[in-house]
Amino acid sequence: MADEKKKKLPPKAQAYQALQDKKEEKRPIVKNCMMAFLVGGTICFIGQIIMTFYIHFFPFTEQTAGNPTTATLIFLTMLATGFGYYDRLGQFAGAGSAVPVTGFGNAVISAAIEHRTEGYIIGVGTNMFKVAGPVIVYGVFSAFIVALIKTILTQWGGM
Amino acid sequence: MNMTFFQKFFLFFSLAIVCAGCGTDETMESQSSLDINPLSAKPSLFDQSPSNMAKESLMEYEEITGIKAVNSDKEMIIAVQIKHMKRFFMAKHRKAWQKEMEKQFPGWKVELSTDRKIYLELDKLEEKINKDTLSKDELKKEMKHIIKLSKEQT
Structure with missing residues (x-):
């Protein structure tokens, strides 16, 4: 989808985008994963x-x-x-x-x-709870959905 | 990459923990010493031979690393510790062993737990039984307390 959007841009903007992509610093994904693993662990x-x-x-x-x-x-x-x-x-x-x-x-x-x-x-x-609010809302919501699925499976599915 | 002292220290510390944790301890594996000590018979207390029998039959399973068991006249509590990697199937094993114990001791109320706390409490109780510092009532009271603990839910 992003590529389609890029094609619609004027040529100058496309050239700028290309330049930006070249100059942009790559995210150190492996290092980030390592640090997340070590610190989280x-x-x-x-x-x-x-x-x-x-x-x-x-x-x-x-x-x-x-x-x-x-x-x-x-x-x-x-x-x-x-x-x-x-x-x-x-x-x-x-x-x-x-x-x-x-x-x-x-x-x-x-x-x-x-x-x-x-x-x-x-x-x-x-x-x-500005940042933590969504965590609570979707945490409770997904717990409800999972519990619902489990109830259906155990009560009527005979699992 | 400029790392502050804090970051360097943290990285070193974490790597050390990971290395220490991931290293397999061959000596521990090969020894496979089970943590079991049979209870000695005490005339003032209930006969602990059913517990010793339960320990012997559970010893057969290679997943188990330690067994503690104590019984009164019609009740028995068993706590087992299982190998770390086998903990994924802990619930399945626990159910199977519980069933087996109930079959082996018909008419008894058998509680089998894989909980660390129950294991520690039974270890203390076994020590007290071996030292003969308990009366029958005290043993029953302690067992009631442990069963209550094992039934606790969050």
């Missing part, structure tokens, strides 16, 4: 340590230890975001810092910090 590794800690020293089973682990990770992200470490990490980690639950925490907390000057209700209250 490290965050999950820390999460696993926290989970093991909860299983060993608190009355949580493997089933239930996930909740306090998530809460702890989000709390740690809150501190890291507040002190400005998390955005520095995000600069080179990319998706590695955005995909785990810490990325969700960061999206909520950074928005809250950013809009603090506009007041606690109109500023923080309305803007806090």
Whole structure:
């Protein structure tokens, strides 16, 4: 579709596009993937340590230890975001810092910090879930769809 | 590529973890030592031979790396640890083993768990039984607590 659009452009614009394509810096995809893998993996590794800690020293089973682990990770992200470490990490980690639950925490907390000057209700209250809102909406929606499919399959499909 | 000290440190740290994690530990594999210690008979407590029998029959499965089991008069709790790569089929295995144990001990209430927490709790309980520091009521109470833990859902 993009190619069709390009053909309709005037020749000057096409020449400019060609020049831009040549000069444009290529995205280091492999490096980005590597960094995302390493950083994301490290965050999950820390999460696993926290989970093991909860299983060993608190009355949580493997089933239930996930909740306090998530809460702890989000709390740690809150501190890291507040002190400005998390955005520095995000600069080179990319998706590695955005995909785990810490990325969700960061999206909520950074928005809250950013809009603090506009007041606690109109500023923080309305803007806090600006970035994280879609995650919640589509997370709940897709969970509903999956649950619906599972219910249909197990109840009427005899699986 | 200009990397800050923080980035260099992080990269090194992550690579070290990945290398350490991906390396297969041959010594661990070849030893294949099962984490099982049979319970000794204590006259003041319930006879633990059903638990020992359950351990013996579950020992046959190569997926299992450790078994802990404790029983009262009509109840038994078994916790197993399975090989890391076999965890993908954990639910399937657990169901099969649970069925097998129920078949082997008809009339008993058998609970089989693959949960790490249950395993740790049973390990502590086994130690207490071997040291003979428990009464029958205390054992029943502890078992009730462990069963309640294993039933907990998020």
